[in-house]
Amino acid sequence: MNREDQFxxxxxxxxxxxxxxxYKTVFGAEEGHQMMAPDGKRLMHGEIIxxxxxxxLSDEFGQAEGGSVKTPQTLGGGTCxxxxxxxxNADALVARAVAAGAQVLMPVQxxxxxxxxxxxxxxxxxxxxxxxxxxxxxxxxxxxxxxxFLAQSK
Numbered sequence: 001m002n003r004e005d006q007f008x009x010x011x012x013x014x015x016x017x018x019x020x021x022x023y024k025t026v027f028g029a030e031e032g033h034q035m036m037a038p039d040g041k042r043l044m045h046g047e048i049i050x051x052x053x054x055x056x057l058s059d060e061f062g063q064a065e066g067g068s069v070k071t072p073q074t075l076g077g078g079t080c081x082x083x084x085x086x087x088x089n090a091d092a093l094v095a096r097a098v099a100a101g102a103q104v105l106m107p108v109q110x111x112x113x114x115x116x117x118x119x120x121x122x123x124x125x126x127x128x129x130x131x132x133x134x135x136x137x138x139x140x141x142x143x144x145x146x147x148x149f150l151a152q153s154k
Contacts, residue, residue, distance in 0.1 A: 012070060026122075104118065
């Protein structure tokens with residue numbers, strides 16, 4: 001058994017096929033296995049692969065159809081999960097995301113942990129952290145930089 005991805009996020013979406021295209025355009029995702037529901041209109045199971053790692057996608061299904069997860073829209077907006085991507089160019093990725101319909105929640109900026117980081121909300125209500133690690137810091141360096149950053153935030 002291949003155990004490269006032992007932890008696979010699964011996003012519930014309001015339009016799985018459109019989300020699949022968004023993630024391919026913005027994240028450069030490859031399309032993996034795809035299966036449509038018997039109605040032919042909803043994505044029952046889809047996969048995107050980003051830098052060799054899978055993420056499952058599906059449209060929302062009612063309880064009578066075996067569904068148990070809900071879209072951010074059904075839940076009234078917001079999400080309890082943020083998925084963070086490690087990328088080579090955070091600014092370029094966020095620009096692509098905005099051009100494809102995402103909303104910037106936090107502009108990309110230099111952060112105390114040595115990264116360039118920002119947050120977006122995709123058109124399907126899911127939040128993504130976008131991190132470009134510029135330099136590696138030791139635990140002590142990160143702790144000191146965090147203390148300085150948080151002191152400036154007050």
